[in-house]
Amino acid sequence: MAVALIVALFLGLVADLATALVLRVVWHGGSVGWPLSAFGADVRLLVMNRDRISVVEAFGAGLGLLGGTLAAAAAVGAAPGNAPFVYLALALGAVGGHAAASLSDIGPAELRAKRARLQFAMVEPAFALALAVGFIRWRAVDLEAVRGAHDVLGSGMEVGPPLASIGLILATLVGLACGALRLAPERAAETGTGGGSSLLVTLCRWSLSGATVLVAAAFLAGGENTLAAGWPLDPALLPALLTAAVGALILGGVRAALDALPWSMRLLAGWGAALLAAVALELVFLA
Amino acid sequence: MTIPDASLLQVAAVGPAVAGVVWLGLLRWPWIRRLAAGAVWLAAHAAAWSVFWRLYGAETVGWRGLEPGLLQASVVPVAEIGVLLALIRADALRGRAAVGAVVGLTVSMSAVVVGAYSTSLVGQALFLPVPTLAAAAASLTGSGWRRMPGLGGLAAADLVAVLGFAVLFDRSGSSTVTSAGGLGLGSALLLLSAAAKVGAVPGFATWRLTASNGPGALITAALRGQGVALCALAGPIVAGVEDSIPLAAAAVVATMIAGGSGLLAGRAHTSLTAICGAAGAVLFLAIGLGGSVGLRAFLLLFPAFLLASGVALLVGWPGEEEELAGRRSRIRRWVGGAALGVAAASLAGLPPAGGFPGTWLTFDLATARGTIEPLYVILTGAAALGLVAAVVGAIPLLRAVRPGWIPALVGAAGAGMLLYVGSLPVRVGGGWWLRVEDGLNAPRLLSFVGAPSLPPVAGKVLLAAAMASAVPVGLVILLGRGFRDAGGTFAGPIPRRNPGPSRGGVRHLARKLLARSERLYVGMAAAMLIELAAVWSIVQLVIRAGRRGFL
Numbered sequence: 152m153a154v155a156l157i158v159a160l161f162l163g164l165v166a167d168l169a170t171a172l173v174l175r176v177v178w179h180g181g182s183v184g185w186p187l188s189a190f191g192a193d194v195r196l197l198v199m200n201r202d203r204i205s206v207v208e209a210f211g212a213g214l215g216l217l218g219g220t221l222a223a224a225a226a227v228g229a230a231p232g233n234a235p236f237v238y239l240a241l242a243l244g245a246v247g248g249h250a251a252a253s254l255s256d257i258g259p260a261e262l263r264a265k266r267a268r269l270q271f272a273m274v275e276p277a278f279a280l281a282l283a284v285g286f287i288r289w290r291a292v293d294l295e296a297v298r299g300a301h302d303v304l305g306s307g308m309e310v311g312p313p314l315a316s317i318g319l320i321l322a323t324l325v326g327l328a329c330g331a332l333r334l335a336p337e338r339a340a341e342t343g344t345g346g347g348s349s350l351l352v353t354l355c356r357w358s359l360s361g362a363t364v365l366v367a368a369a370f371l372a373g374g375e376n377t378l379a380a381g382w383p384l385d386p387a388l389l390p391a392l393l394t395a396a397v398g399a400l401i402l403g404g405v406r407a408a409l410d411a412l413p414w415s416m417r418l419l420a421g422w423g424a425a426l427l428a429a430v431a432l433e434l435v436f437l438a
Numbered sequence: 439m440t441i442p443d444a445s446l447l448q449v450a451a452v453g454p455a456v457a458g459v460v461w462l463g464l465l466r467w468p469w470i471r472r473l474a475a476g477a478v479w480l481a482a483h484a485a486a487w488s489v490f491w492r493l494y495g496a497e498t499v500g501w502r503g504l505e506p507g508l509l510q511a512s513v514v515p516v517a518e519i520g521v522l523l524a525l526i527r528a529d530a531l532r533g534r535a536a537v538g539a540v541v542g543l544t545v546s547m548s549a550v551v552v553g554a555y556s557t558s559l560v561g562q563a564l565f566l567p568v569p570t571l572a573a574a575a576a577s578l579t580g581s582g583w584r585r586m587p588g589l590g591g592l593a594a595a596d597l598v599a600v601l602g603f604a605v606l607f608d609r610s611g612s613s614t615v616t617s618a619g620g621l622g623l624g625s626a627l628l629l630l631s632a633a634a635k636v637g638a639v640p641g642f643a644t645w646r647l648t649a650s651n652g653p654g655a656l657i658t659a660a661l662r663g664q665g666v667a668l669c670a671l672a673g674p675i676v677a678g679v680e681d682s683i684p685l686a687a688a689a690v691v692a693t694m695i696a697g698g699s700g701l702l703a704g705r706a707h708t709s710l711t712a713i714c715g716a717a718g719a720v721l722f723l724a725i726g727l728g729g730s731v732g733l734r735a736f737l738l739l740f741p742a743f744l745l746a747s748g749v750a751l752l753v754g755w756p757g758e759e760e761e762l763a764g765r766r767s768r769i770r771r772w773v774g775g776a777a778l779g780v781a782a783a784s785l786a787g788l789p790p791a792g793g794f795p796g797t798w799l800t801f802d803l804a805t806a807r808g809t810i811e812p813l814y815v816i817l818t819g820a821a822a823l824g825l826v827a828a829v830v831g832a833i834p835l836l837r838a839v840r841p842g843w844i845p846a847l848v849g850a851a852g853a854g855m856l857l858y859v860g861s862l863p864v865r866v867g868g869g870w871w872l873r874v875e876d877g878l879n880a881p882r883l884l885s886f887v888g889a890p891s892l893p894p895v896a897g898k899v900l901l902a903a904a905m906a907s908a909v910p911v912g913l914v915i916l917l918g919r920g921f922r923d924a925g926g927t928f929a930g931p932i933p934r935r936n937p938g939p940s941r942g943g944v945r946h947l948a949r950k951l952l953a954r955s956e957r958l959y960v961g962m963a964a965a966m967l968i969e970l971a972a973v974w975s976i977v978q979l980v981i982r983a984g985r986r987g988f989l
Binding site for chain 2: 153212219
């Protein structure tokens, strides 16, 4: 479980670095290493200034990390991967993160948290639909069965019919885009909102990003149903982990692009994602 | 020494009301009234548990028209715990409001007990309007403008339920509760009434009452108990375990609307109402899915629902107080916030809280049904979304809680119970489900092992995940050397602009008409008329039953 959480956090960091990179390259904004420097600044504020967390933040972050851990573990096979369980864990991860980010007396940060909550609720139908498409494509209600199908048939991107593969890839991309819109907002962006609270929200965001890409990778590249103790180093899991890393880059890039949009457009993007998820569902059914 | 059935049932049924009378008689001495009334309440509660244990041990308990089955006897003690939590909150109210809420709650609970224990349709109908009338009376004891929110809906729910009893009486030709072997008109009407009483019908009856400021909102604890008892009667007992897509679809629509209301909530009351309403609708989804698994999901859901809504009401209901940040001690707010968080997670079916196993089983069953009928998959997704939206809407509540010492500590104990029920559902209720299912002649589940079919998540998996996620949080707490205080007022989940002054148009006219009608008591008069119609229908039912030998 702890290893699954560490892998998810690492993938979440990769996603944040991708966001920073895209923002730097396309919009010439900020430094490429801001996720790491903001993390360091938060730790410094926490230790030196005793910029502590509140109980609600601790509770929310605990739930958020629990959801992220369970989803990540389910994606790699360290926990049961039933469809409802995976969805509930991902929902818990998002809800916990938003609860942790909900406390702020600094106006802009509070507004950002509120907007992020609404964004999360608006994009949730599309995310749930995209997740459902992944399961329906493999005619399974369990990630274990999905991984088993990969073992027998091969990679999800190659197994025919082509319409089903296209539907699955589309659903995965929609899931990643929705995953970017479900995240709790970063707190360190506003002056005076860093420290322990920001640190926990960052950890929640990373764990949820990581868990989302791991679940997406399980649909596209499968994985192993029997895990060794040092499973991240297992060569058999390499394709799934590489796919997850690519997914993290996509999620980060999409997040940067969405951040550049006005807030109302991001809400519309959520509905657009729902439409695309419906198209993916149709493709999978047609196949 | 064995207590006679008659004494046991009498104490269980009348005890809550007697506790209210004792409380009222000792009104001038706060601690004496709490101790004395508490002792009477506990005696009644012990009697209710005693009835439950006797039935659990395959004995029969009966006295005149009161001869409960195990399911009905199970609803009573759990509902009493929910009402007790509301009573603790009610006792903290000031002046007449406390009197209205406490007396209303205790009298309502007695009526709920008699209704639940009664094997006669007429007996059930006779005690049906009591909680509604208690809610109306309690609402009138509040300060400010005399309003009775939700009374019209509650009166209509009473009328619908009496009609349901009348239909069942006519079709079976007997005043005794009997199985109809399917969801007919009578049980459908009863389920509709139960949904309104549970608070699962958005903007109607208990929903509106919960969203109000006045002391009447606390009576909703008893109304939820009554709703669950009616649901158990109309669903598994009368209609059996057949599935019903319309019922499941209606429940899902209610969940979605409740979720939307939670997101749009601008007040703590509305947010609380939405999360309770969404959870209440899931009960009906489980009944609508039918089968033994649906019944078991209902059995898993209703105790957690009653307990969690009681904790939420105790800790999260702000009442008529002004919302001032930081008025209470930090520790009380922390403990209260954690308790409310667990209650909200339980209502939304999130792990590891009490509502999780039942919600899981419901969604698992719907997904399994979805392999044959794809509509169920859509229903599952929609219901999950409604619950997620409702719990997102409840997030700002955590910051705004300001309970006193006793509510905070009792709420924390309730939250602990919810976590225990959610973590070890099989240990808590394994034998009970099987006995209830046997009693209702439901098809057996996993008869070769006799164990319930629960999701394959081992406790050690949850524990390992919880420990892994607790490490970073613990590190941050250690590095910061404690917590900071972050109390505040309720700020809804959606950013809103301040509404400007109304300058005419349809909305302005509607508001004016509403205000005028309130001053003329039009709504109250209409509600009383509907309640009068319900009482008249009960009298008619009694007369017709009398002609067939009921009396």
